[in-house]
Amino acid sequence: MKFVKYSAVAVAIAGSLGLAAPALAQTVIGVSVPTADHGWTGGINFFAQQAVERLEATYPELDFVFQSAPDSTKQAADLEDMVTTRGIDALVILPGDPDAMTASIKKVKDAGKWVTVVDRELSQSGIEDLYVAGDNPGLGAVTAEYFKSRLPDGGKIVVLRGMPIPIDAQRVDAFKAGIEGSGIEILDEQFANWNRDDGYKVMQDFLTKHAEIDAVWCQDDDILIGVMKALKEAGRENEMWVVGGAGMNQIIKMVGAGSEQVPVDVTYNPNMIAVAIDVTALHFVAGLQTNGRYIIDSTLVTPENAAEFDYEGTPF
Amino acid sequence: MTTVASDSAPKVQKRRFRLGVLGPLIALALLLILGTALNGNFLTFANMANIVARASFIGIIAIGATFVITSGGLDLSVGSMAAFTAGMIIIIINALAPTLGTGIEVIAVGILAGLLIGSASGACNGILVTAGRIEPFIVTLGALGIFRALITFLANGGTLNLNFEVGWAYEPVYTGDILGIPVPIIVFFAIAIVAEVVLRRTTFGRHVAAIGSNEQVARYSAINVDRVRLLTYILQGLMVGVAAALYVPKFGSANSSTAVLWELQAIAAVIIGGTMLKGGFGRIWGTVVGVVILELIGNILNLQSLISPYLNQAFQGAIIILAVLLQRTRTNQR
Numbered sequence: 001m002k003f004v005k006y007s008a009v010a011v012a013i014a015g016s017l018g019l020a021a022p023a024l025a026q027t028v029i030g031v032s033v034p035t036a037d038h039g040w041t042g043g044i045n046f047f048a049q050q051a052v053e054r055l056e057a058t059y060p061e062l063d064f065v066f067q068s069a070p071d072s073t074k075q076a077a078d079l080e081d082m083v084t085t086r087g088i089d090a091l092v093i094l095p096g097d098p099d100a101m102t103a104s105i106k107k108v109k110d111a112g113k114w115v116t117v118v119d120r121e122l123s124q125s126g127i128e129d130l131y132v133a134g135d136n137p138g139l140g141a142v143t144a145e146y147f148k149s150r151l152p153d154g155g156k157i158v159v160l161r162g163m164p165i166p167i168d169a170q171r172v173d174a175f176k177a178g179i180e181g182s183g184i185e186i187l188d189e190q191f192a193n194w195n196r197d198d199g200y201k202v203m204q205d206f207l208t209k210h211a212e213i214d215a216v217w218c219q220d221d222d223i224l225i226g227v228m229k230a231l232k233e234a235g236r237e238n239e240m241w242v243v244g245g246a247g248m249n250q251i252i253k254m255v256g257a258g259s260e261q262v263p264v265d266v267t268y269n270p271n272m273i274a275v276a277i278d279v280t281a282l283h284f285v286a287g288l289q290t291n292g293r294y295i296i297d298s299t300l301v302t303p304e305n306a307a308e309f310d311y312e313g314t315p316f
Numbered sequence: 317m318t319t320v321a322s323d324s325a326p327k328v329q330k331r332r333f334r335l336g337v338l339g340p341l342i343a344l345a346l347l348l349i350l351g352t353a354l355n356g357n358f359l360t361f362a363n364m365a366n367i368v369a370r371a372s373f374i375g376i377i378a379i380g381a382t383f384v385i386t387s388g389g390l391d392l393s394v395g396s397m398a399a400f401t402a403g404m405i406i407i408i409i410n411a412l413a414p415t416l417g418t419g420i421e422v423i424a425v426g427i428l429a430g431l432l433i434g435s436a437s438g439a440c441n442g443i444l445v446t447a448g449r450i451e452p453f454i455v456t457l458g459a460l461g462i463f464r465a466l467i468t469f470l471a472n473g474g475t476l477n478l479n480f481e482v483g484w485a486y487e488p489v490y491t492g493d494i495l496g497i498p499v500p501i502i503v504f505f506a507i508a509i510v511a512e513v514v515l516r517r518t519t520f521g522r523h524v525a526a527i528g529s530n531e532q533v534a535r536y537s538a539i540n541v542d543r544v545r546l547l548t549y550i551l552q553g554l555m556v557g558v559a560a561a562l563y564v565p566k567f568g569s570a571n572s573s574t575a576v577l578w579e580l581q582a583i584a585a586v587i588i589g590g591t592m593l594k595g596g597f598g599r600i601w602g603t604v605v606g607v608v609i610l611e612l613i614g615n616i617l618n619l620q621s622l623i624s625p626y627l628n629q630a631f632q633g634a635i636i637i638l639a640v641l642l643q644r645t646r647t648n649q650r
Binding site for chain 1: 357358362366370475477480483565567568569573574618619
């Protein structure tokens, strides 16, 4: 009997607490990103939170819900919670696994919310209102141009790829199309999954297999760190130069300082998440039509313009 | 002279407050109250349905794990087995879609294949444990690696995607509802009810508990220990198959990071629910409550901004330890 009494009191307290919050006419935007499992996603988390803080301060009528998820199960759960209990009006999402998340994102769209997808395309088109991404083919093409300019008579290179997902294929295909006919020979290419450890292992294997390498393309700065470690340990740093990608702060600084080993970088800016959140917010606060595809260019970072891409405080 | 026997009737044993039994329920109630305090939308049917539907994957697997743990065994491979089974379902459906069409037949074949593959995988574990006389921990640890590698191999390091048209036809299995209750919840509760009956009321269930309690005594009591054990592993595999069949319509894909660490969540749910890790006693409804508690913690952490959601697993771990502590005091009252 006492138990019943206590629990009744507890429920009453809970009920009153639940009714306490006043309601304001807010637009709630949900932001869902993967947890920082590699440097680039660390940058995404940083820039996303920075954008959220900036926009909450600038526009009092905007509220944000920020969630990061280590896997699809949690990300799908986050989406459900955002719609059901947090009452979002819009969703900005970088799906960790776009194929697995397609159905969940479609559910959010079907619930009448605005959907912005960042970086990784869903397995079905037509679901999102706004798509913001870097220019993956552009990254490959810009890099290919640089390689052609450095190796006008051809040369031998090795390629370290990312993960076996479509954007990696876009980059590599564009690169190969770019160097066609230039005499540059790709000795070897392998997946390094955009992380340092795999980059290190793959580069070590390449160094063992190939006695002569002129240059390395590893399309990502996390991989580049692993590649440089392997080169240093083998004592072959001066034999070849390396080009990464994505614009890691440490590498940008190296490029700015005029490093010979890392002469240039190519941007694939994690700040794209901030672009996505801002453009989505514009739709709500200024009533602009922002549906469409916004592809941010991949720019070649040279010692001349490196300062532009040197962001302060970024963990990436 | 006979003395009138004192009319002290035998004292009625006062119902002792069994913390071990009520513990999970109290925790559940506390979490519900906390959630309501944090967000007005928490106790809505929509949110509760989401939570229980999400919990149903681990829940169904955990029901199978309850049987295995009650019999004194352990199955660490369930997560990888689920990923492998989901991958096989996708491969089979994709392969049969051209011939069988993209309607209900190919889905039925896919689900059936999933159940069979799950049961067969469980049987492999079971045979190695019983006939091979190898520790369940070791067998299932090896199986964990093998299944994980198999799904990575099948997906060629990438992702296996379900054929789109079949995906749309299959989707109602996860998103559909009967009388307003989502299908996964109905499947989950149906399995839970059947499992509770089997564990408590059938001979098989008694044998499972007996084996876990004291294997030698069970053997001397003419219980076919090996056969019962094998059946628990097959049952676990079957449950994994059901969970995989429900997983495929929700995510439509399987890859090497599917269902990672599900085994730990399933075992945690079983322990929180009151089943003893050393075996001998199992509580199915406790497992159900355990699974919902684990999912609620994640949900509640999402609702507030004081504590980082990254600490989710810290809370889960703390609750497991607490549950085991309560179990220890409870053994005296059993």
